[in-house]
Amino acid sequence: xxxxxxxxxxxxxxxxxxxxxxxxxxxxxxxxxxxxxxxxxxxxxxxxxxxxxxxxxxxxxxxxxxxxxxxxxxxxxxxxxxxxxxxxxxxxxxxxxxxxxxxxxxxxxxxxxxxxxxxxxxxxxxxxxxxxxxxxxxxxxxxxxxxxxxxxxxxxxxxxxxxxxxxxxxxxxxxxxxxxxxxxxxxxxxxxxxxxxxxxxxxxxxxxxxxxxxxxxxxxxxxxxxxxxxxxxxxxxxxxxxxxxxxxxxxxxxxxxxxxxxxxxxxxxxxxxxxxxxxxxxxxxxxxxxxxxxxxxxxxxxxxxxxxxxxxxxxxxxxxxxxxxxxxxxxxxxxxxxxxxxxxxxxxxxxxxxxxxxxxxxxxxxxxxxxxxxxxxxxxxxxxxxxxxxxxxxxxxxxxxxxxxxxxxxxxxxxxxxxxxxxxxxxxxxxxxxxxxxxxxxxxxxxxxxxxxxxxxxxxxxxxxxxxxxxxxxxxxxxxxxxxxxxxxxxxxxxxxxxxxxxxxxxxxxxxxxxxxxxxxxxxxxxxxxxxxxxxxxxxxxxxxxxxxxxxxxxxxxxxxxxxxxxxxxxxxxxxxxxx
Amino acid sequence: xxxxxxxxxxxxxxxxxxxxxxxxxxxxxxxxxxxxxxxxxxxxxxxxxxxxxxxxxxxxxxxxxxxxxxxxxxxxxxxxxxxxxxxxxxxxxxxxxxxxxxxxxxxxxxxxxxxxxxxxxxxxxxxxxxxxxxxxxxxxxxxxxxxxxxxxxxxxxxxxxxxxxxxxxxxxxxxxxxxxx
Numbered sequence: 051x052x053x054x055x056x057x058x059x060x061x062x063x064x065x066x067x068x069x070x071x072x073x074x075x076x077x078x079x080x081x082x083x084x085x086x087x088x089x090x091x092x093x094x095x096x097x098x099x100x101x102x103x104x105x106x107x108x109x110x111x112x113x114x115x116x117x118x119x120x121x122x123x124x125x126x127x128x129x130x131x132x133x134x135x136x137x138x139x140x141x142x143x144x145x146x147x148x149x150x151x152x153x154x155x156x157x158x159x160x161x162x163x164x165x166x167x168x169x170x171x172x173x174x175x176x177x178x179x180x181x182x183x184x185x186x187x188x189x190x191x192x193x194x195x196x197x198x199x200x201x202x203x204x205x206x207x208x209x210x211x212x213x214x215x216x217x218x219x220x221x222x223x224x225x226x227x228x229x230x231x232x233x234x235x236x237x238x239x240x241x242x243x244x245x246x247x248x249x250x251x252x253x254x255x256x257x258x259x260x261x262x263x264x265x266x267x268x269x270x271x272x273x274x275x276x277x278x279x280x281x282x283x284x285x286x287x288x289x290x291x292x293x294x295x296x297x298x299x300x301x302x303x304x305x306x307x308x309x310x311x312x313x314x315x316x317x318x319x320x321x322x323x324x325x326x327x328x329x330x331x332x333x334x335x336x337x338x339x340x341x342x343x344x345x346x347x348x349x350x351x352x353x354x355x356x357x358x359x360x361x362x363x364x365x366x367x368x369x370x371x372x373x374x375x376x377x378x379x380x381x382x383x384x385x386x387x388x389x390x391x392x393x394x395x396x397x398x399x400x401x402x403x404x405x406x407x408x409x410x411x412x413x414x415x416x417x418x419x420x421x422x423x424x425x426x427x428x429x430x431x432x433x434x435x436x437x438x439x440x441x442x443x444x445x446x447x448x449x450x451x452x453x454x455x456x457x458x459x460x461x462x463x464x465x466x467x468x469x470x471x472x473x474x475x476x477x478x479x480x481x482x483x484x485x486x487x488x489x490x491x492x493x494x495x496x497x498x499x500x501x502x503x504x505x506x507x508x509x510x511x512x513x514x515x516x517x518x519x520x521x522x523x524x525x526x527x528x529x530x531x532x533x534x535x536x537x538x539x540x541x542x543x544x545x546x547x548x549x550x551x552x553x554x555x556x557x558x559x560x561x562x563x564x565x566x567x568x569x570x571x572x573x574x575x576x577x578x579x580x581x582x583x584x585x586x587x588x589x590x591x592x593x594x595x596x597x598x599x600x601x602x603x604x605x606x607x608x609x610x611x612x613x614x615x616x617x618x619x620x621x622x623x624x625x626x627x628x629x630x
Numbered sequence: 631x632x633x634x635x636x637x638x639x640x641x642x643x644x645x646x647x648x649x650x651x652x653x654x655x656x657x658x659x660x661x662x663x664x665x666x667x668x669x670x671x672x673x674x675x676x677x678x679x680x681x682x683x684x685x686x687x688x689x690x691x692x693x694x695x696x697x698x699x700x701x702x703x704x705x706x707x708x709x710x711x712x713x714x715x716x717x718x719x720x721x722x723x724x725x726x727x728x729x730x731x732x733x734x735x736x737x738x739x740x741x742x743x744x745x746x747x748x749x750x751x752x753x754x755x756x757x758x759x760x761x762x763x764x765x766x767x768x769x770x771x772x773x774x775x776x777x778x779x780x781x782x783x784x785x786x787x788x789x790x791x792x793x794x795x796x797x798x799x800x801x802x803x804x805x806x807x808x809x810x811x
Binding site for chain 1: 645693698707
């Protein structure tokens with residue numbers, strides 16, 4: 051068997067059902083056995099699309115997404131998705147072709163040292179120099195991508211290695227892998243877990259700070275149990291939307307720079323933060339020195355390097371969130387019933403804290419106003435879309451204002467229904483990621499909520515969706531601007547708008563959608579929103595693009611200005627702002 | 631040149647594979663930290679190498695770097711060695727000007743430091759000295775006046791002190807922490 055055949059067979063052994071990719075010279079040998087494989091291949095129009103599709107697939111299924119591209123520019127085009135996946139801990143496996151081993155280092159045609167280029171944006175990468183290593187390296191790649199803190203990996207396969215003969219085998223157990231330095235954390239230290247339980251039982255203003263690690267660890271059920279057993283309210287970060295149901299009475303929604311007032315302020319006033327699979331990102335903390343000044347911190351993360359990276363915790367627990375929460379529940383039970391040291395009966399009453407939280411929620415709700423006959427508000431489009439789609443609809447966002455509004459105004463009641471680029475902030479993520487999500491969950495409705503700036507970066511993948519009959523739906527919140535940058539220029543650069551205007555009708559999004567084999571629609575008024583969504587929901591054999599012409603003056607609120615304390619949250623616009 | 635005041639020793643056992651050194655050093659360079667010295671060679675088990683890095687950096691970022699290094703798939707074990715808890719050695723090779731009139735003094739100096747003369751030319755000698763970094767520093771300062779043609783130090787290698795010896799040596803600080811030579 052050739053190395054190429056072994057590579058495809060190895061992917062089959064890993065139960066890969068789909069590869070997103072685009073062939074080229076150095077990867078040619080590997081594309082031949084794809085014709086005989088059970089694995090579906092989706093031919094993308096740009097390699098960046100393949101990477102984001104693999105990410106979207108991984109986001110919604112929890113299984114590693116696989117992308118395959120050629121050497122040189124094919125490989126460099128997928129660096130952005132690798133970086134994106136590294137920031138958001140998304141398991142993807144990228145296979146790249148490489149020039150023949152004898153040509154490496156000679157500046158051969160389409161040569162690029164991709165293992166060096168991607169060293170800092172992958173969890174690990176491999177250059178395969180012997181065809182006999184292929185099954186073992188593929189098995190190692192999947193092991194590393196999916197265990198511990200998940201992340202992207204890359205396997206670089208030179209053309210002569212693909213063409214070489216090898217004797218097939220498959221590593222039957224972990225001991226057949228050559229990973230002597232890889233030991234992901236799993237269980238928490240029992241003493242630390244007990245300390246954490248004590249802090250929980252002695253706190254009077256506690257908040258659970260749930261991050262994307264909850265979803266990676268499949269710990270949504272355990273999180274709910276912890277919240278309900280302790281009565282502690284939960285904020286869900288941008289990466290954790292859906293990890294705790296927004297309709298739950300203990301749900302506070304999203305914290306951070308564009309979080310709601312209650313989520314932000316509850317963290318600021320808390321006397322205990324229970325951080326579960328969260329990494330104290332600067333978009334959550336604002337100015338670190340002023341973040342949650344009175345709070346003790348319990349930090350649980352599968353990655354020991356996150357503990358104390360930004361905020362020194364009182365109790366740090368390196369472990370898998372699901373297992374640690376289960377251990378924590380047992381420790382709480384033991385403290386409540388088995389010891390007199392700190393019985394649950396002596397626990398402070400959380401009543402006043404919850405009353406304060408309810409008061410904030412009542413006083414500072416998210417707000418916008420859609421005036422009759424007035425400009426179409428982006429929030430109105432999102433709320434209408436939310437109300438007209440099934441509860442388990444998968445929502446995929448790009449990066450910018452539309453992303454924040456989608457996170458704020460959607461109601462996420464199920465895990466794995468929210469897909470976005472959080473840490474890296476990759477514009478253009480939504481279109482390809484929504485395609486990957488729909489491939490992973492074909493039975494669910496998938497709506498991308500995109501910006502006009504983002505859409506133009508990767509829209510060509512709609513051709514892929516049309517050709518492969520992947521019926522994603524894309525709502526462009528078209529305000530004719532790079533809206534988030536415009537918002538900052540309006541608020542912090544004295545309305546000096548520099549290079550942010552895009553035009554509402556160049557390109558013509560409806561014609562462009564139609565040219566790519568999709569249905570295109572345009573919506574200019576609030577009255578047209580419902581009929582358009584109804585029509586889009588009814589189309590199930592091709593992609594749909596709806597061009598919503600929204601109000602360019604609308605800004606994302608609340609907002610904590612960059613580097614400011616979260617106490618300086620701006621709840622909403624002042625009268626007359628933005629030329630009104 | 632004296633080692634920096636805030637120097638820390640990081641000792642890592644890594645897989646003996648291509649690219650591992652780049653991964654390790656990359657975690658320092660991407661934060662703008664300079665590596666003061668670096669020594670790498672296979673251990674008694676050929677599958678692994680030991681990397682000893684001396685770096686001039688504050689303790690807090692170093693702890694973060696060590697945790698990041700520990701995450702590297704190829705890093706098997708890693709520890710920061712406090713200088714007082716480590717046995718450290720370094721090797722120096724120097725070609726020193728030694729015209730016939732000075733030759734005797736250079737030979738005497740090498741003898742005092744228990745070094746070795748490894749090469750002799752008409753007006754220069756190459757000398758070798760292995761020892762603790764501070765001893766190497768002292769020797770370097772004393773031979774400098776003769777005129778150094780070329781000098782190369784290996785950077786230090788270090789292993790943790792054994793518990794039973796460390797306890798004894800702590801009571802005798804004047805030995806200089808290595809108890810040898």
